[in-house]
Amino acid sequence: MEKRIKKTAIFFSFLFFISNGVYAQDQTDTRTLSQIIATLQEAYKVQFNYAEDVIEGISLKPPTKKLSLLEVLKYLEKNTGLSFTLMNDSFILVKPREDVILCGYLKDKDNLEVLPFATVQTPSSSATSDENGFFKIKVKNASQLITIRHLGYKTVTKAYSQFAMSGCSDVYLQSDFQLLSQVIISNFITSGINKIDNGSFQIDFSNLKILPGLIDHDVLQSVQAFPGIQSVNETVSNINIRGGTHDQNLILWDDIKMYQSGHFFGLISMYNPHITQKVSLRKSGSDVSYTDGVSGTIEMQTDNEVNRKFEGIIGMNLTDVNGFADIPVNESSSIQIAARKSISDFFETPTYTAFFDRISQNTEVASNSTTITNTNKTFDFYDTSFRWIYNISDKDKVRVNFINVHNQLQFNENAIINQEEESRDSKLTQNSIAGALHYNRVWSDRLKTDFEIYETDYKLRAVNANILDSQRFLQENIVSETSTKLKVNYKLNDRLQLLNGYHFVETEVTNLDDVDNPLFRFLVSEVVRTHGIFSQVGYKTLNNKTNLNLGLRYNYISKFSKSIWEPRLSFNHRFFDHFTLEILGEFKHQNASQVINFQNDFLGIEKRRWQLSNNNDIPVITSKQISMGLNYSYNGWLVGIDGFYKIVNGITTQSQGFQNQYEFVKSSGRYDVKGLDILLRKYIEKFSTWLSYSYMNNRYLFKDLETDYFSSNYDISHTATLGMTYALHNLKLSAGLNWHSGKPTTQPVFGNQIIDGQINYEATNASNLNDYLRLDISAIYNFKFSDKTRANLGVSVWNVLDKENEINNFYRVKDDSVMETVQKSLGFTPNAVFRVYF
Structure with missing residues (x-):
C-alpha cells in the first residue's frame, strides 16, 4: 500500500511539473507578429510586405518549425484575422481580411457567470449575446475596434486582433460595481431557496421546483415554509414573523411598500406569481435603508x-x-x-x-x-402589474x-x-x-x-x-x-x-x-x-x-x-x-x-x-x-x-x-x-x-x-x-x-x-x-x-x-x-x- 501511495504521489508530482512547465512555456512563447515575421523571413527566405499599423498590437505563439510555408500562412491567417497572400515564391502580401467573424462567450471576470443580452458593436454592425452569453459579429479587418457594453460592467473597446483568434473563446467583463452579498447555503429547504450572507433568505422562483400544497408560486404562502414564519389563521394577510402581527411586517413589491397583501381577503397572495421573480425574507438584521417592519x-x-x-x-x-x-x-x-x-x-x-x-x-x-x-352572494378580484426597464447606457x-x-x-x-x-x-x-x-x-x-x-x-x-x-x-x-x-x-x-x-x-x-x-x-x-x-x-x-x-x-x-x-x-x-x-x-x-x-x-x-x-x-x-x-x-x-x-x-x-x-x-x-x-x-x-x-x-x-x-x-x-x-x-x-x-x-x-x-x-x-x-x-x-x-x-x-x-x-x-x-x-x-x- 505504501509503495502504491508513493507511486501515486510521484505521478501527480510529475503531472504538476509538466503542467507548470507547459504553462510557463505558454506564457513565454507569445511574441509580437512583427517578431514572428522577422523570424519567418530568415527561416523561409521570403519577404513580407505590410503596413506597420496593420500588424500593430497583434501577438501570438510562433508557428512550429515543422510546418511548410503554406501551412505557416494558414496558421497566421487563422490566428490574426489578416490575409497572407503568396504573390510569388518569395513575396507575401499582408493586409486586413474582409468580413472576419468574431465570436465568443461573455462572462463575469470574478464569478465566471455568463452575461446575456450584452451589446457588441463595430462601426458597421452590432450584435447581442444570447442567454448563454454567446455572440457572433462581422468585423471588416483586424484593426477594426469592437465595443462590448453590459449594464453594471466596464465597457470593453479593443481591436479585433486583440481577441483570441482560435475558436469562440471566453471574453471576460469586469464589474463596474460589485455588491458584497452572496449565497452561503444553497437549497436551504429545497431547490430555489437560498440563504444569503447578509442574514436574509431568498426564493428564486425561476429555480423553485414545488412546495407542498402549492401549484402556483404564491409569494406569501411560500415564505411560510421558513421556520419561525406562520399564519395563525391560515391567511396571507395575517403572517406572523416570530410572534409579531401582520401589520408589523414590511411588505415591498419592487421597493414599493404595500398596505394590502391578499386576494379573497387573505387566502391567496395578491402579487401575480409570473411577474414576481425573487423574494427576500429578513427576520432581523435589516439593511439601514429599510424603515418600518418591526417584526x-x-x-x-x-x-x-x-x-x-x-x-x-x-x-x-x-x-x-x-x-x-x-x-x-x-x-x-x-x-x-x-x-x-x-x-x-x-x-x-x-x-x-x-x-x-x-x-x-x-x-x-x-x-x-x-x-x-342574504342572496346573490358574489366575490370578484383582479390584479394587473407592469414593469418597464430601460438601459439608457451601460451605466444608467x-x-x-x-x-x-x-x-x-x-x-x-x-x-x-x-x-x-x-x-x-x-x-x-x-x-x-x-x-x-x-x-x-x-x-x-x-x-x-x-x-x-x-x-x-x-x-x-x-x-x-x-x-x-x-x-x-x-x-x-x-x-x-x-x-x-x-x-x-x-x-x-x-x-x-x-x-x-x-x-x-x-x-x-x-x-x-x-x-x-x-x-x-x-x-x-x-x-x-x-x-x-x-x-x-x-x-x-x-x-x-x-x-x-x-x-x-x-x-x-x-x-x-x-x-x-x-x-x-x-x-x-x-x-x-x-x-x-x-x-x-x-x-x-x-x-x-x-x-x-x-x-x-x-x-x-x-x-x-x-x-x-x-x-x-x-x-x-x-x-x-x-x-x-x-x-x-x-x-x-x-x-x-x-x-x-x-x-x-x-x-x-x-x-x-x-x-x-x-x-x-x-x-x-x-x-x-x-x-x-x-x-x-x-x-x-x-x-x-x-x-x-x-x-x-x-x-x-x-x-x-x-x-x-x-x-x-x-x-x-x-x-x-x-x-x-x-x-x-x-x-x-x-x-x-x-x-x-x-x-x-x-x-x-x-x-x-x-x-x-x-x-x-x-x-x-x-x-x-x-x-x-x-x-x-x-x-x-x-x-x-x-x-x-x-x-x-x-x-x-x-x-x-x-x-x-x-x-x-x-x-x-x-x-x-x-x-x-x-x-x-x-x-x-x-x-x-x-x-x-x-
Whole structure:
C-alpha cells in the first residue's frame, strides 16, 4: 500500500511539473507578429510586405518549425484575422481580411457567470449575446475596434486582433460595481431557496421546483415554509414573523411598500406569481435603508434584466385565469405585463366555494338576523402589474413599476317589511394602486447611486345595508403614502463598502364612519412625515468567509419632534469549511398599525383598519431584536439552529385582536418573545426532505390591564413541519405535514360563567385551542407542444385529511347563557392549474 501511495504521489508530482512547465512555456512563447515575421523571413527566405499599423498590437505563439510555408500562412491567417497572400515564391502580401467573424462567450471576470443580452458593436454592425452569453459579429479587418457594453460592467473597446483568434473563446467583463452579498447555503429547504450572507433568505422562483400544497408560486404562502414564519389563521394577510402581527411586517413589491397583501381577503397572495421573480425574507438584521417592519421584511422583486425576445404565459386554475408577457421594445428596453381575473363570474369551482365559505364564516355575509335572508352572494378580484426597464447606457438604468389590485364582495339583504319584500345591496371593496420610478447609475467601479420615488394608495370601503332599520352604514379606511429615497454605494476596496443615503416618507391615513339614519359622520385624517438618514459599512474578507454589515439609521418624525436612532447588525462567518455562525440585530420603528374597533366593522370580513401613531395613546411602535444562529452544511445535509429575542414597545390592545374581557379596552403596552428555530434538511439531486421545529415564548405586558405578563394572542409555543419534494424527469411531487400547538384563548370560568350579565373570564389566555394539524400535497407535470411552446399541468390538495382545525373562538352572552363561536380552518380544498409557456 505504501509503495502504491508513493507511486501515486510521484505521478501527480510529475503531472504538476509538466503542467507548470507547459504553462510557463505558454506564457513565454507569445511574441509580437512583427517578431514572428522577422523570424519567418530568415527561416523561409521570403519577404513580407505590410503596413506597420496593420500588424500593430497583434501577438501570438510562433508557428512550429515543422510546418511548410503554406501551412505557416494558414496558421497566421487563422490566428490574426489578416490575409497572407503568396504573390510569388518569395513575396507575401499582408493586409486586413474582409468580413472576419468574431465570436465568443461573455462572462463575469470574478464569478465566471455568463452575461446575456450584452451589446457588441463595430462601426458597421452590432450584435447581442444570447442567454448563454454567446455572440457572433462581422468585423471588416483586424484593426477594426469592437465595443462590448453590459449594464453594471466596464465597457470593453479593443481591436479585433486583440481577441483570441482560435475558436469562440471566453471574453471576460469586469464589474463596474460589485455588491458584497452572496449565497452561503444553497437549497436551504429545497431547490430555489437560498440563504444569503447578509442574514436574509431568498426564493428564486425561476429555480423553485414545488412546495407542498402549492401549484402556483404564491409569494406569501411560500415564505411560510421558513421556520419561525406562520399564519395563525391560515391567511396571507395575517403572517406572523416570530410572534409579531401582520401589520408589523414590511411588505415591498419592487421597493414599493404595500398596505394590502391578499386576494379573497387573505387566502391567496395578491402579487401575480409570473411577474414576481425573487423574494427576500429578513427576520432581523435589516439593511439601514429599510424603515418600518418591526417584526420582519418581505421583499419581492421582478426580473431586473432587459429581455431580448418575447415570452408569454397563459394559465388557468380553479380560482382565476391569468396571463403574463415579457415584451422587448428594443435592444435596451423591455416591458413586463401580468394580469389575473377571478373566474367566479362564469362558474363556481370547489376551490372558490371553499374560499368563500372560509372568508364569510361567522360574519354577516354568511348569516344575518332571523328575519333577513342574504342572496346573490358574489366575490370578484383582479390584479394587473407592469414593469418597464430601460438601459439608457451601460451605466444608467431606469425602471418603472405599476400595480393595481381589486377585491369586491357583494350580496343582497332581503326582508318582508309591511307585507312587501324589500332588498338592499351590501358591498365590500378593497383596492391598492401604486407606482414607482427607479433610476440607477454606476459612476465608476467604486461608486453607484440609486434613486427611487413611489406613491402607494390603499382603500377599504364597506356599505352595510340594515334593511330593517332603513339604515346605510358607510365605512372607509384610506392610506396614501409617498416615499423618496437616495442610496449611495461607495466601494473603498475589495473588502470595504460604504452605503449612505436619505429617505423621506409621508403617510396619510383617513378613516370614515358615516350613518344616514340617524345622521352621523365621523371623519379623521392624519399625516405623519419622517426623514431618515442612514450609513452602513460592509466588510468582507478576501476569502469570503467573513461578512459584516454594521450601520446606523437616524429618523426624525417632524409632527412629534421625535428622534429615533436605529443601529443594525449583520455578521456571518464560515469556519471549518462546513460551519456558519450568524449574528443579527436591529432597532426599528413604524408609525402605522392595523386596529380593530369592532368585530363587525367592514361587514366583519376585513375588520382591521390602518391608523397612524399620535405619540400619545397610540405610540410610535419600536422594536429591538437580536438573534444568533449556527449552521452545518455538508454532503446534502443541513442542520441549522437559531435563537432569538425580540422586544416590541408601543402596541395597543386594538391591534392585537382581543375578543375576551379586553375586546373594547384601549391601552398601550409591549410584548417580548424569545424562541428557537431548528431545521434539519437532506438534499439529493432530485429529492429534498426537511423537518423544522420552532419554540416560542411570547408574552404581553399592559400595565393598565394587569400587573404581570400574560401570554400573547400569537403565542404558538410549538410548531413543526415535515416536508419533501421529488423531481423525476418532467414530474414534480411534494407533500408537507404542518402541526402546531393551539392558539391561546380565554375561557369563561366553569360553573360561574356570568356575573351581573357579563361573562366571567378566567386568567387571560390561560387556555389553548386544540392542536392544529394539516397535510398538503401537490404535483406538477411539464411537457412540450413544440420546440418553442411548453406547458404544465398541476394539481394540489390543501388539508388532505379534511381536519376541522380550530383557528379562533370567542364567547357571547345570549338568553342569559354563554354561547361559544368557533372559527374553523379551510377543509379539504383541491386546486388544479394548466399553463402554457411560449
